[in-house]
Amino acid sequence: MRSLAVALFAVVLSLAGPALGAEAPQNFVVHQEPRALPELWFRDGDGHPKSLADFHGKVVVLNVWATWCGPCRKEMPTLDRLQAELGGSGFEVVALSIDRAGVDVVRKFFGEIGIRNLALYIDESGKALRELGIFGLPATLLIDREGREIGHLVGPADWDTPEMIAFIRGHLDQNSSSEKTEQQNVPAADVPPGRDRGSAPAPEGRSAKIESKEKAP
Numbered sequence: 340m341r342s343l344a345v346a347l348f349a350v351v352l353s354l355a356g357p358a359l360g361a362e363a364p365q366n367f368v369v370h371q372e373p374r375a376l377p378e379l380w381f382r383d384g385d386g387h388p389k390s391l392a393d394f395h396g397k398v399v400v401l402n403v404w405a406t407w408c409g410p411c412r413k414e415m416p417t418l419d420r421l422q423a424e425l426g427g428s429g430f431e432v433v434a435l436s437i438d439r440a441g442v443d444v445v446r447k448f449f450g451e452i453g454i455r456n457l458a459l460y461i462d463e464s465g466k467a468l469r470e471l472g473i474f475g476l477p478a479t480l481l482i483d484r485e486g487r488e489i490g491h492l493v494g495p496a497d498w499d500t501p502e503m504i505a506f507i508r509g510h511l512d513q514n515s516s517s518e519k520t521e522q523q524n525v526p527a528a529d530v531p532p533g534r535d536r537g538s539a540p541a542p543e544g545r546s547a548k549i550e551s552k553e554k555a556p
Contacts, residue, residue, distance in 0.1 A: 364503050366492055373487035376480075377470045381435055384442055384459030391486055398511045399482040400432045400498070403467055406448045407438070410495035411477040415452065420499035421507070422456040429484075430511055432498075436461045437468060437476075481510065 363369045379391045391399075402418055404411035415434065422432040434457050436445045442461050449459065467473070471480070479496070481489040489510060497503065 362506070363490065364492070364496065364500075364506055366494060366496070367481075367490055367506070368492070369490035370488065373483055373485070373489055376482065376486060376488050379467055379470055381460050381462040381467065382442070384446065384461075386442075389460065391482070394431060394433065394482075395486055396484050397428070398430045398484060398507070399480075400430075400507065401480040401482055402432065402434045402477060403437060403471065403473055403479070404434060404477045405437050406440075406444055408476045412448070412452075414477060414495040414498065415448075415454065415457075417496070417498040417500075419454045419456050421504065424499065424504055425507060425511065426456060430507075432457060433460055434458075435467060437463070437465045439463050439465070481507070483510070 376391060381389055383389050391401075400418070400421065402414075404415070406412065418432050418434055426432065436459075438444050438461065441463060442459065445459055445461055448454075449457070471478070473493075475493055477495055478491065478493050480491045483489050
């Protein structure tokens with residue numbers, strides 16, 4: 340009985356990690372339960388097709404942006420520093436450009452402002468806006484290791500502040516603890532290989548004012 344109580348206490352602590360630690364930054368909406376995301380396809384800087392499924396197993400900060408969006412340009416260096424701080428096998432900042440001008444304009448902008456840690460991803464079609472229900476830029480989603488939306492923020496933010504890093508690190512640690520607990524306590528037969536656990540409602544629409552001379556596609 341004592342070992343069972345200890346195990347249950349550990350699970351409670353792992354689930355409550357972020358709630359007991361850093362609070363959500365201003366304007367960051369955290370869902371009570373993770374929400375399923377649609378399949379999202381785009382390309383990397385070399386033209387290879389990518390999808391959110393390629394990041395399964397990582398906590399992801401998905402930032403949808405464009406070079407013509409003033410606030411997007413301003414916050415990009417902070418996302419680069421966030422990637423430098425937390426990036427690795429368990430975390431990645433995915434900065435997804437929706438520039439219709441193509442990858443070269445994004446690569447030029449990255450070079451101009453000295454982006455060194457972010458990979459280049461692009462969706463010239465702008466389908467990401469419709470599929471994610473985004474109505475303004477920048478828009479950022481925090482995604483768990485199972486590819487589900489933990490929460491989102493509409494508008495620019497300083498992603499490299501101690502408070503923001505602590506908030507994201509809390510979810511990074513929580514996801515890692517939850518994954519270990521599931522591996523230890525759930526019989527293999529309960530979860531067939533290659534299948535996700537459950538689903539959640541699709542993300543709600545997000546809106547914000549776009550400070551730009553060009554409208555999103």
